[in-house]
Amino acid sequence: MFQNSRQQGYAEDFSQGGGANGALVLAKANRFRPITRIADSEWAAKVGDRFATTDIVVDLGVRIGSRTWWRGLATCIGLCTAAALFTPGFEPLPVQYGRPLSGAEWDEARSLSIAPLGLGADSGRRLAPTEAVEPLADTPERPRVEMSATIGQGDGFARVLERAGVSKEEARQVSNMVGGAVPLGDLRSGTRMDLVLGRRARKSDPRPLETLGFRAKFDLKLAIERVDGNLRLKRIPIAVDNTPLRIQGRVGSSLFAAARSAGMPSDAIQAFIRAVAVKLPMRQIGSDARFDAIIEHRRAETGETQTGQLLYAGVTQGGRKTQMLRWSAGGRDKWYDAAGTGETRGAMSRPVQGYMTSSFGMRRHPILGFSRMHQGMDFGAPMGAPIVAATDGVVVFAGRHGGHGNYVRLNHSGGIATGYAHMSRIIARQGERVRQGQLIGYVGSTGMSTGPHLHYEVYRGGRPVNPATMSFTVTDQLGGADLARFKAKLSNLLAVRVTAAEPKVEKKTEEHAEAAAPAAKGAEKKRPSKS
Template sequence: MFLRNDLGLETAGGTSALRFGRAPVFAAELGWQDKLRARAAAIDWTPDLGSQIGSRDWWRGLATCLGLMAAAWSLNPGIVPIDAGAAPPLAGKDYDEVRAQGIAPLAWGADTGRRMAANDLVAPLAETPERPQVDLTATLGEGDDLTALLQRAGVGREDAARAAALVADAVPLADIRPGTRIDMTLGRRPSRTVARPLEQLAFRARFDLNLSLRRTAGGSLNLARQVIAVDRTPLRIQGLVGSSLYRSARAAGVPAKAVEQYIKAIASRVSIGSDVGAADSFDIILEHARAATGETQTGALLFAGLDQGRRRVQLVKWTDGAWWDASGKSERQGFMGMPVNGRISSGFGLRLHPLLRFMRMHKGLDIAAPWGSPIYAAIDGVVQFAGRSSGYGNFVKLAHGGGIASGYGHMSRIAVRPGQRVARGQVIGFVGSTGMSTGPHLHWEVWKNGAAVNPRSFSFASVSALSGEDLRAFKAKVAGLLGIRPGGR
């Protein structure tokens, strides 16, 4: 059999007798390294994994694939992809504005892009046309005036005055709280030289009242009142004191200001730091209003209670502003205030008398002050004596109950009469130098069960009790408060 090779030579048989290039190398002549390279080159490291599944070559290809994947994973730089947030879809006026300025394919039925430029049919305007109506929102500031607010918003002077007068007929303007939002609509005006007329106005004048103004067909403003139903059942909150009375009450929903009032009231009966434990429970009742529209308001503290198991404190705020316990008694503690503005010229104790010139017990305080300075009652009391008293000169003595009395000497003029009841801070006379005195000053004495005590270090505790109609009204209020369930429902 003759075959034609690439050189155009014919050879007999299936092999060519001619060989070109390097002489063939036999296996016996190869080293071990060359043998290893030859064997590795003969192996197919990346066979088709879609064929001969399960064969030795297939498993070898799978191992190669897994190795490459492991190498790629180990060399991964660790770059975290950044998520791009999609823009929210446009709707309403925003969609119309964007669509009017955009160009979309006409094949999709779009009509944008056809009015992007003016043509010969467009006539220029002498001025920009105004909107037929303008909707505004204004906020009433601290110390602001409703009339001035409306004028700043663009309302004419006459309309602003008329609107303020109509609102004043429904609610005093001073009662409108700062921060109130006022919605208004201004109508079309005949020219730019005049203010827009007020068409509508609406706001919440009180927690239980909405007011609205609307211009009628005749051109006048008409006021409409919308009364809002309000449930004024007080809010009662109870809970354990735990590790902190303040934090526990705040966590239960009591406003911070009310918690401060509660602690101050309870502290007048119980030592908060040492006598109140974690297992004690607090009981708080607050003024509370719930409107039918969903809003709520929390007011002053009405009831302060503390249950310690062995002892229960229940205090109620009465009409005089003081805290009374559930039995109708009020206890007041504290120190006496200075009865006159001045400086202490002589203290309590033994001293050399400035006139008699020998050591003598000084049973009060001398307070130097200008002639005619007003003298005030240190605490509530009843005038027991008012007149001339030997060395004291013009002298006033007040009885405060519980064996406590106070005296005020050397007055230039007395302003009270015997038997008169005076309140703390009330003027009872004026500084002078009557009696045994070397200059204008006040001599102030305090007695406890007839014995003189130092006025500056004396602490007092007075107990008052209600009676008659006041006690019955107080008991009714206590019963009503204690009948409220926690949550105010």
């Protein structure tokens, strides 16, 4: 609070004087203090205290009937009344608006708004047309439509054409034409077809097929064209180079890893290990040995390549060479060494699922009543149980054979033969070549038999032997014209030049070694031994 000059003078007099004179000067000075300021500050303090002690929001659930409760009720009623007085009426305000837009006008207006984006641009317009735009009586059509279709897994050839827009009649006609050139079942899934559909007379009609082209086989393309209104099939051969792929390299610490790094497919590596293990165990192959593999390989003039099965497997270790060639004999592919010697792995299998009732040797005949030599083994089995060939062979007899009843005899390699007697029905035919496990007849009780069973015989060099002691491998030896053709094929394959380069460094990992171990182990387990 500021003091004027007069008040300052009184203050100085008071400070200079003393006693009663000082008190008199102070009393005079107090007459000039602003009294209104004191009153305002005191009033504000009183009002602030009043509001501080006043509860504006009263809890109407307590102290019912008190002055505070009645004041809170009056406040609530006043607020509700004020809210009701300021509430607008329920009658809508009248607004002037134009007539609703028609369908065409609405589409035109919507094409200029953001609605086409939200609705997927279904208006079909980019800008609203002006008066210069004239509507067309009919929309024009493209004269031809080019498209491609793909054959799916388990899909039908005609069905693919129908989905592309070809009529059912033309699709069936094209399917028959293609089926005459190549079996439709040989068409691989994923084959792509290029189609061209022509002009149609009416929009409701399917478009006619003008051209169709696709690759039916690795060395053949098929094309269908419409000439003078008729569809014609055209074969387009693809030149293919069938030169085999030859891969060589050093074994190192792992044959599998070395062959894989040299570019040999994994399937061919597994076949290589199995083929070589017939003559040479994997554990005997050293790190300095060299491998030589020849694989079927086809290269088309269009650039595609196709790898087939392994044809030749060889290992050179020091002065020893192991050469194995795949050769087809008797309808089955087998591995033969350079001398034309091959092996069929595995021993004789049980000819029927049953229990042995009589063994090989002297016994009392159940019908004749005297002892004589029993030249086989009897297996008890139910009537009609299947009988299979014990191993690969050729049927030399199939028919009625005295006390044997219905009897089948098979000749095998190495002077081995087997006989099957008392059949109820014979399936094998004389002169037929059968494989191990192939059905040759059914259990019966024909001939001198007291009940359904199989009498099984084994002969070596024409003399009967105990079937229980037979455990052998059949060795195949090529000769004559077959051996000459075999050696000619081997010479042609060995003349193939090496295609893949040998890797400089063959650092093997445990993963490759572990991957090769099961294959080598399985191959050694299957390696036969003569007895």
